[in-house]
Amino acid sequence: MHDFNYHEPTTLAEAAAILRAARDGAFIAGGMSLIPALKQRRVRPSDLVDLRLIDGLNFIRRDAGALVIGAMTRHEEVADSALVRGAIPDLARLVGEMADPSVRNRATIGGSIAHGDPAADYAPALLALGATVVTTERTITADAFFTGAFSTALRKGEIIKAVSFPIADAAAYVKFANTASRYAVVGVFVARRAGAVRLAVTGAKAKVFRIGQMEAALERSFAPDAVNDIAIAPWGLTADIHGTAEYRAHLIGVMAQRAVAAAARQRRS
Amino acid sequence: MARVSIDVNGRQEAREVTPRTLLVEFLRDHLGLTGTHVGCDTTQCGCCIVLVDGKSVNSCTMLAVQANGASVTTIEGLAEGDKLHPMQAAFRAHHALQCGFCTPGFVMSALDLVQRKKNPSEADIRYWLLGNMCRCTGYQNIIAAIKAGAAAMAQDG
Numbered sequence: 001m002h003d004f005n006y007h008e009p010t011t012l013a014e015a016a017a018i019l020r021a022a023r024d025g026a027f028i029a030g031g032m033s034l035i036p037a038l039k040q041r042r043v044r045p046s047d048l049v050d051l052r053l054i055d056g057l058n059f060i061r062r063d064a065g066a067l068v069i070g071a072m073t074r075h076e077e078v079a080d081s082a083l084v085r086g087a088i089p090d091l092a093r094l095v096g097e098m099a100d101p102s103v104r105n106r107a108t109i110g111g112s113i114a115h116g117d118p119a120a121d122y123a124p125a126l127l128a129l130g131a132t133v134v135t136t137e138r139t140i141t142a143d144a145f146f147t148g149a150f151s152t153a154l155r156k157g158e159i160i161k162a163v164s165f166p167i168a169d170a171a172a173y174v175k176f177a178n179t180a181s182r183y184a185v186v187g188v189f190v191a192r193r194a195g196a197v198r199l200a201v202t203g204a205k206a207k208v209f210r211i212g213q214m215e216a217a218l219e220r221s222f223a224p225d226a227v228n229d230i231a232i233a234p235w236g237l238t239a240d241i242h243g244t245a246e247y248r249a250h251l252i253g254v255m256a257q258r259a260v261a262a263a264a265r266q267r268r269s
Numbered sequence: 270m271a272r273v274s275i276d277v278n279g280r281q282e283a284r285e286v287t288p289r290t291l292l293v294e295f296l297r298d299h300l301g302l303t304g305t306h307v308g309c310d311t312t313q314c315g316c317c318i319v320l321v322d323g324k325s326v327n328s329c330t331m332l333a334v335q336a337n338g339a340s341v342t343t344i345e346g347l348a349e350g351d352k353l354h355p356m357q358a359a360f361r362a363h364h365a366l367q368c369g370f371c372t373p374g375f376v377m378s379a380l381d382l383v384q385r386k387k388n389p390s391e392a393d394i395r396y397w398l399l400g401n402m403c404r405c406t407g408y409q410n411i412i413a414a415i416k417a418g419a420a421a422m423a424q425d426g
Contacts, residue, residue: 006288100400102325
């Protein structure tokens with residue numbers, strides 16, 4: 001990889017200041033997306049600003065009707081957390097199926113969503129659960145956060161502090177995973193809360209997206225059959241070595257039905 | 270250049286490194302601990318797995334500077350003189366290695382599993398080993414070795 005200056009600030013303010021002063025800086029959290037990119041020379045920042053020494057970013061709490069996860073919380077902690085499993089079980093399961101254990105020991109929720117990979121797993125969870133991203137400057141809704149491939153609404157120097165997930169009545173995620181990378185070829189997250197349904201797809205476009213037509217049908221009837229007749233057009237869907245656009249279009253329908261079936265089986269007392 | 274000080278296998282090691290030095294390079298090239306291997310270099314195969322503060326990590330995907338102040342355990346840190354660690358002994362007894370290239374990664378990965386689950390089931394082991402790839406053995410003996418190694422470690426207390 002190319003050379004860079006390395007910084008280890010101990011506060012968020014310090015981190016933001018260093019980043020803004022750098023010629024072309026990048027924050028590093030777990031490094032599970034950034035370091036592979038550095039090794040392949042896909043990115044060449046002048047400065048790396050490591051967030052690891054900053055206190056207060058590693059936590060999992062339940063605040064009233066929401067699950068709040070600190071930005072530097074590692075995937076393995078979220079997957080193992082009794083609090084997450086109790087509040088949104090499929091979120092814990094989703095995180096437990098990302099990559100593999102040694103990656104999960106390092107990767108963080110903040111790093112994952114800031115990276116903005118079109119096939120990432122946290123993104124559809126945020127979108128379908130109607131989550132909010134809390135940064136050093138503001139709160140951003142999931143709907144506004146993901147703006148494109150490897151691109152988010154974050155401004156230069158803005159740092160994610162936490163993600164707040166409203167607790168759903170039922171929520172499920174099903175993904176068709178690439179066998180080697182374990183990324184989603186297509187993944188669908190569906191959540192129902194107070195009668196409203198949100199359904200988010202990852203892996204099929206430049207960014208995660210919702211399918212309004214499916215959401216409306218599921219609000220009328222929350223069963224896999226409800227989305228049977230909704231055909232997804234292949235136009236605009238990702239086509240690559242892992243699948244054609246037509247294949248992804250088909251997978252969306254299948255994954256959506258499976259996710260709804262799984263969510264429908266959940267009972268909330 | 271950056272100065273790092275890392276406890277490696279119980280020994281404090283202080284060195285000057287460039288920020289872009291990977292942890293695996295630090296271990297192999299700066300410290301001569303070549304038991305940790307670079308397989309895929311793309312965070313998939315697990316041949317580079319070591320323990321950092323007790324948890325398994327892909328050392329090919331970590332910068333040495335990120336491990337500053339941490340405690341690292343490599344395969345070289347397990348045996349006590351000529352006495353193999355129970356997990357190593359189990360790999361040997363169960364013929365869980367052939368060329369041995371992936372083996373240190375499997376052993377270190379297994380140690381993280383066993384500290385979380387003292388008596389892992391086959392399903393637990395298979396799930397945990399998703400980040401470790403072996404081209405020689407077909408995995409069967411590796412799984413048996415980890416089961417036996419866990420049992421031996423539980424006996425030792």
